[in-house]
Amino acid sequence: MADKYEVVGTSVHRVDGRGLVTGRPVFADDFPKPVDLLHIALLTSPHAHARIKAIDTTRAESMPGVALILDHRNTPEKRYTTAGQGYPEPSPYDARMFDTKVRWVGDRVAAVAADSLLEAQRAVEAIEVEYEVLEPVLTIDQAIAEGAPVIHDEDDALDVWDAPRNLAAHVVAVAGDVEQGFAESDAVVVVTTETQYGQHAPLEPHIAATHLDENGRLVILTSTQVPFHVRRIIGMLLDVPIHRIRVIKPRIGGGFGVKQEVLIEDLPAWVTLQTGRPAQMLYNREQEFVSSRTRHPMRVRVKLGAKADGRLHALQMDVLSNTGAYGAHSLTVLSNAGSKTLPLYNKAPHVRFSGDVVYTNLPVAGAYRGYGATQGYFALETAVDRLAADLGIDPLEWRMRNHIREGETSPIFAALGEGREGVEQTITSCALDECIRQGAERIGWTERRGKRERHGSWVHGVGMSTHMQGSGIPLIDMGAASIKMNDDGSFNLAVGATDLGTGSDTILGQIAAEVLAVPLDKIVVISSDTDLTPFDVGAYASSTTYVSGTAVARAAEDVRAQILEVAGDMLDVEPGSLTLEDERVTAADGTSATLAEVGIRTLYGTEQRQIAAIHSFTPELSPPPFLAAFCEVAVDEDTGRVVVLRFVAAVDCGTPINPKLVEGQVEGAVANGIGYALFEEMVFDARGRPKTTDYARYKIPGPEDLPRIETILVDSFEPTGPMGAKSVAEIGINAPIPAIANAIHDATGIWLTETPFTAERVWHALRSR
Amino acid sequence: MRVGLTVNGKSEPLEIEPGDTLLEALRANGHTSVKNGCANGDCGACAVLLDGRAVASCLVFAAQAEGSDITTIDGLAGKDSAYHPLQQTMLDAGGVQCGFCIPAMILTAADLLARNPEPTRDEIGSYLSGNLCRCTGYVKQIDAIEMAAAIMREGGADG
Numbered sequence: 046m047a048d049k050y051e052v053v054g055t056s057v058h059r060v061d062g063r064g065l066v067t068g069r070p071v072f073a074d075d076f077p078k079p080v081d082l083l084h085i086a087l088l089t090s091p092h093a094h095a096r097i098k099a100i101d102t103t104r105a106e107s108m109p110g111v112a113l114i115l116d117h118r119n120t121p122e123k124r125y126t127t128a129g130q131g132y133p134e135p136s137p138y139d140a141r142m143f144d145t146k147v148r149w150v151g152d153r154v155a156a157v158a159a160d161s162l163l164e165a166q167r168a169v170e171a172i173e174v175e176y177e178v179l180e181p182v183l184t185i186d187q188a189i190a191e192g193a194p195v196i197h198d199e200d201d202a203l204d205v206w207d208a209p210r211n212l213a214a215h216v217v218a219v220a221g222d223v224e225q226g227f228a229e230s231d232a233v234v235v236v237t238t239e240t241q242y243g244q245h246a247p248l249e250p251h252i253a254a255t256h257l258d259e260n261g262r263l264v265i266l267t268s269t270q271v272p273f274h275v276r277r278i279i280g281m282l283l284d285v286p287i288h289r290i291r292v293i294k295p296r297i298g299g300g301f302g303v304k305q306e307v308l309i310e311d312l313p314a315w316v317t318l319q320t321g322r323p324a325q326m327l328y329n330r331e332q333e334f335v336s337s338r339t340r341h342p343m344r345v346r347v348k349l350g351a352k353a354d355g356r357l358h359a360l361q362m363d364v365l366s367n368t369g370a371y372g373a374h375s376l377t378v379l380s381n382a383g384s385k386t387l388p389l390y391n392k393a394p395h396v397r398f399s400g401d402v403v404y405t406n407l408p409v410a411g412a413y414r415g416y417g418a419t420q421g422y423f424a425l426e427t428a429v430d431r432l433a434a435d436l437g438i439d440p441l442e443w444r445m446r447n448h449i450r451e452g453e454t455s456p457i458f459a460a461l462g463e464g465r466e467g468v469e470q471t472i473t474s475c476a477l478d479e480c481i482r483q484g485a486e487r488i489g490w491t492e493r494r495g496k497r498e499r500h501g502s503w504v505h506g507v508g509m510s511t512h513m514q515g516s517g518i519p520l521i522d523m524g525a526a527s528i529k530m531n532d533d534g535s536f537n538l539a540v541g542a543t544d545l546g547t548g549s550d551t552i553l554g555q556i557a558a559e560v561l562a563v564p565l566d567k568i569v570v571i572s573s574d575t576d577l578t579p580f581d582v583g584a585y586a587s588s589t590t591y592v593s594g595t596a597v598a599r600a601a602e603d604v605r606a607q608i609l610e611v612a613g614d615m616l617d618v619e620p621g622s623l624t625l626e627d628e629r630v631t632a633a634d635g636t637s638a639t640l641a642e643v644g645i646r647t648l649y650g651t652e653q654r655q656i657a658a659i660h661s662f663t664p665e666l667s668p669p670p671f672l673a674a675f676c677e678v679a680v681d682e683d684t685g686r687v688v689v690l691r692f693v694a695a696v697d698c699g700t701p702i703n704p705k706l707v708e709g710q711v712e713g714a715v716a717n718g719i720g721y722a723l724f725e726e727m728v729f730d731a732r733g734r735p736k737t738t739d740y741a742r743y744k745i746p747g748p749e750d751l752p753r754i755e756t757i758l759v760d761s762f763e764p765t766g767p768m769g770a771k772s773v774a775e776i777g778i779n780a781p782i783p784a785i786a787n788a789i790h791d792a793t794g795i796w797l798t799e800t801p802f803t804a805e806r807v808w809h810a811l812r813s814r
Numbered sequence: 815m816r817v818g819l820t821v822n823g824k825s826e827p828l829e830i831e832p833g834d835t836l837l838e839a840l841r842a843n844g845h846t847s848v849k850n851g852c853a854n855g856d857c858g859a860c861a862v863l864l865d866g867r868a869v870a871s872c873l874v875f876a877a878q879a880e881g882s883d884i885t886t887i888d889g890l891a892g893k894d895s896a897y898h899p900l901q902q903t904m905l906d907a908g909g910v911q912c913g914f915c916i917p918a919m920i921l922t923a924a925d926l927l928a929r930n931p932e933p934t935r936d937e938i939g940s941y942l943s944g945n946l947c948r949c950t951g952y953v954k955q956i957d958a959i960e961m962a963a964a965i966m967r968e969g970g971a972d973g
Contacts, residue, residue, distance in 0.1 A: 068886065249914045296912070741856050
């Protein structure tokens with residue numbers, strides 16, 4: 046499909062590549078610091094659950110360099126959510142800047158702003174706090190037990206589902222009658238899986254810097270995925286009108302969802318508003334592990350019922366999700382555990398999804414690439430393998446027979462949305478069959494499956510899984526783009542969309558360049574500055590290519606029409622008869638005008654006008670990308686160690702706008718997923734204190750921990766997407782857990798139901814075979 | 815206090831606090847291409863070449879670097895070319911996503927290629943095991959280093 050395009054479908058260099066490979070100052074902490082900058086240090090709770098009886102800051106206040114100390118007594122009291130979502134946020138308003146109760150080890154107690162970080166840290170140590178220590182709630186089971194301590198006993202929280210029972214959110218979605226469906230089934234399997242606390246661990250920790258501009262407006266430079274949500278939430282929380290705030294996102298050092306959170310911007314913003322001085326808050330690595338956001342650990346029970354011929358007849362998923370101390374993204378991550386998984390097997394007329402989200406006194410969960418689907422797919426895709434085994438059908442064949450196809454729908458699309466009812470949709474492109482075929486061929490499925498090849502104590506196995514995700518949130522997400530033409534035939538493209546390293550500035554530029562028939566270097570992309578660009582919800586929910594990309598395509602088409610109109614005047618022909626190619630507008634008789642000539646005429650010639658357009662897009666659909674994953678593992682039966690030898694990801698993301706960037710998204714997501722499947726785990730002691738507070742103890746994959754991940758981009762075209770594109774950012778992270786679990790079963794016969802698949806856990810499972 | 819060292823071929827006395835790491839001293843003196851990802855020696859984002867060898871600058875006291883020759887990414891490309899081959903191939907191969915780990919990764923790779931002009935993929939992976947990247951899965955970064963090695967063997971640059 047891509048060969049009909051000139052710029053789209055090519056792996057042009059990133060538009061921000063030069064600055065990144067030459068190490069130019071592009072990240073928030075790289076810019077020169079104002080001399081009067083205030084540095085902020087945080088005092089966080091040493092207790093998982095406690096009331097603050099008293100805070101004494103008198104000694105700290107008198108220490109050198111200290112400008113301001115913040116705690117619950119001198120900061121806004123209103124409840125809000127840190128979740129950077131559309132308004133009104135579907136997350137409970139259960140947090141305060143500083144509260145009189147602390148709910149996890151790492152929760153805020155106080156903050157000091159001082160002339161230097163060292164002075165701020167010293168003053169933090171001089172703050173005296175008297176706590177009334179409460180019994181902590183450290184597991185899902187403790188949270189839902191009768192008589193459990195109530196974590197959110199405040200009376201001013203909003204939209205908490207059932208605070209006295211420690212329930213942040215609750216969802217039920219039903220189609221048909223699953224009980225009847227299971228009764229009518231010939232084979233039924235039930236699988237319950239548990240996933241662990243995991244951290245995004247971007248290389249650049251959170252950072253936000255604030256100052257007042259020459260007109261007294263608050264400027265926030267922040268490493269965020271959601272600049273417009275930062276502006277709105279900070280404005281609401283600190284009572285500053287939106288027009289008095291400007292949020293700028295520079296390059297950011299990775300996000301993966303943890304920066305879809307208004308986590309720290311309020312601190313420097315409040316300090317700047319109170320003192321008039323610039324301020325900066327920068328998490329160190331330990332704070333990034335302790336006081337940031339995580340993936341919701343989940344217990345997921347999946348029940349599948351099928352007819353003897355293999356056709357899925359009933360499908361049920363029940364979820365208990367742990368949101369930790371606050372309910373950021375609690376409802377929506379829960380919903381996505383079902384809404385991004387269950388429609389994949391749409392042949393079942395009987396479907397039921399239900400779930401509860403519990404509070405615990407552990408770190409706050411939030412948005413994390415995959416957004417619940419990662420947890421849901423562990424249970425669903427291992428249950429599918431067990432069902433296929435019970436039915437005596439190759440799991441590949443079972444998936445071929447049961448997965449959703451182009452032109453089909455699922456009742457779940459309408460029943461289950463982002464914390465509310467969803468949106469009906471029919472699949473407009475699906476190349477999953479081809480993904481499965483090409484992936485199977487690449488891994489050698491028929492030759493290698495079930496062979497249990499042995500090398501000493503090591504035994505090999507292959508496994509697979511299939512997946513879908515979405516492309517943005519239908520009828521909620523919105524992206525906008527503006528394009529104006531310059532006198533050399535170049536264009537400025539301004540988008541609210543947020544490039545967090547994904548390359549979205551580049552692919553949005555490619556879409557504009559394609560429509561306007563110019564090379565990418567004639568598109569000057571500016572993004573993520575709330576003063577200079579139109580609105581965009583930000584980078585989450587795999588939305589940018591599809592949602593913001595469509596806005597860019599519309600704006601570019603409008604500009605293109607204006608160019609043809611001007612050129613028609615210049616060449617004295619009907620605009621409809623003109624062609625725009627290679628930066629030149631050509632008439633049927635061969636006369637032509639370059640884009641630069643059009644630009645000069647519009648800016649300096651007769652009938653001067655600015656050729657420009659602004660358009661936005663809110664999707665009515667969320668066309669899912671699809672992925673078939675295949676992996677080969679080796680399991681050491683003596684030690685339980687698991688090594689992933691090969692990992693093949695065959696993807697249908699529609700047109701790959703920039704194939705290398707697409708492959709990079711898949712490879713990075715799979716790598717993160719392999720880490721989460723095999724070893725990444727946040728560990729806590731018996732009092733809820735984190736033990737994994739650095740990269741040595743919270744290991745993320747290095748090059749030696751990973752195979753050479755193989756990505757196959759399967760030919761596909763999404764008719765509703767910009768140039769046929771769908772999303773691709775998240776889907777890959779869902780695959781490693783089930784594909785590896787299924788491969789371990791192929792090798793050893795054990796079914797793993799808890800992540801991560803550490804040597805210890807696998808060894809115990811092998812012993813109890 | 816003040817330490818004398820050479821940064822990217824220029825003699826540069828750095829104004830430091832006693833106890834400053836080389837990472838802190840370099841960043842405080844404008845060398846912000848040296849990234850602080852953990853300050854703990856785990857992530858490798860702060861790697862610089864110290865007398866030609868890649869080291870985690872967060873694990874070296876600035877005072878220890880007295881008299882040494884430091885290369886950051888700014889000093890890697892020859893004076894006549896915009897890019898070192900590793901910078902060029904990192905872009906060509908698509909090895910850059912957020913870019914936070916990239917300067918250190920390129921410097922570490924330059925150190926490797928200076929010692930082993932024709933490394934295998936496994937050797938590259940092993941040499942980069944102290945350079946964490948959360949975005950890429952390393953496939954394209956290792957591709958880029960293989961490509962740069964080939965260019966440099968053909969004498970394409972003075973890397």
